Amino acid sequence: MDIATRATTLLELHHTGTTLVLPNVWDAWSARAVADAGFAALSIGSHPLADSRGQGDNEDMTLDDALDGVRRICSAVPDVPVTADMEAGYGADPAELVERLLEAGAVGLNIEDTVHSEGGRLRSVAEHAEYIGGLRQASDAAGVDLVVNARTDAFIKKDLFEDPVAEAITRLLACEEAGARCTYPVGAPDAESLQRLLDALSGPVNVIANPRKGSAAGSLEDLQSMGVHRVTFGPLLQKELAPDLAALVAPWK
Template sequence: MDTATRARALLDLHHTGTTLVLPNVWDAWSARTVADAGFAALSIGSHPLADSRGQGDKEDMSLDDALDGVRRICGAVPHVPVTADLEAGYGAAPSELIERMLAAGAVGLNIEDTVHSEGGRLRSVAEHADYVGGLRAAADDAGVDVVINARTDVFLRKGEFDDPLSEAIIRLKACEEAGARCVYPVGAPDAAAVKTLLAELSGPVNVIANPRSGSAAGSLEELRELGVQRVTFGPKLQQELAADLAALVEGWR
């Protein structure tokens, strides 16, 4: 399966009429394990990838570091479409980010509006949409329908906005217009907020969940009933496995 075909397969999985779950993996082993469990596509989380490398999230990794992990994971599951969390872009121009991401084997990316390498500032609505637009143009020039998942951190920035829901909608609409194929209002607080986001936005919406306890908007079945198109776990899958690993080895101390 070539790059363009994998990208189209990933995009199509967002429009099947049911909820696409993309477990977040962090190395070749976790990627093969999840793919062997029957998942048709995977997501690479920046936080678990950084943890697996002994580095920190929030762009503590360099772009070279992140893409090294992406390349190893994609190489382990060559027939499975993979999308990668590339944070705010690691300071790269959109054209460079797309070129290098595709060379590493990923066909989708998360891109967030918090620029951790610049003191954690939040991009403006126009700045983030312009960056998404640059990614879209670069992907189109490459002939690959990259699934850009535009993330906003508005809900995580407590007290910064009088109406976080309205601000998130403004930001994500601008990203959709710029060419995002999915949007990610990380930290949406409840089912009512997710329902409003789904009604106001035109494309797929990504919700974060814990694989054990579900999401702030409910269980997988409840997310399906709401019409959520995409679910990811962020760092939660790796974090939940820590207790299982500790329990497994405890008796051998």
């Protein structure tokens, strides 16, 4: 399956009328294991990828580091569409990021509005939307349906805003208008907040969940009934596996 076909497949999976679950993987082994479990597409989380490399999240990796991991994972599952968390872009301009990401084999990406390499500042609404628009323009120019997932940290930085839900809506509407194919209000605290977001946004919305415990808005069934389009696990799949691994090996010490 060529990269354009994988990209179109990933985009279509966001519009099937059912909730798309994209488990977050971090290396070739975890990618093959999740693909073998029957998932049609995968996500790469920056946090678990960085952990697998002995590096930190929040752009402690360089763009070269991140793309090395992306390339290894995509090569391990060549017929499975993969989207990758690229944090705030690792300082790359949108055209460079799209070109290099596609070369590495990924057909989607998350981009957040917190720029950790610049002291953790939050991009303005217009600045974030402009970056998202640049990514969409570059992917259109390449003839690939790259799934740009625009993330906002309005809930994580909630103390900055009187109404974090309203701020998230403002930011994500601007990103949708700029060409985002999915939006990601990470940390939406409850079902009521999530429903406000779903009602206000026109495109697919991504929700983070814990594979053992569900999401802040409920179980997978709850999210499906609300009309959530996409679920990812962030670093939580890797985190939940650690106690199981420790328990498995502990009797042998």
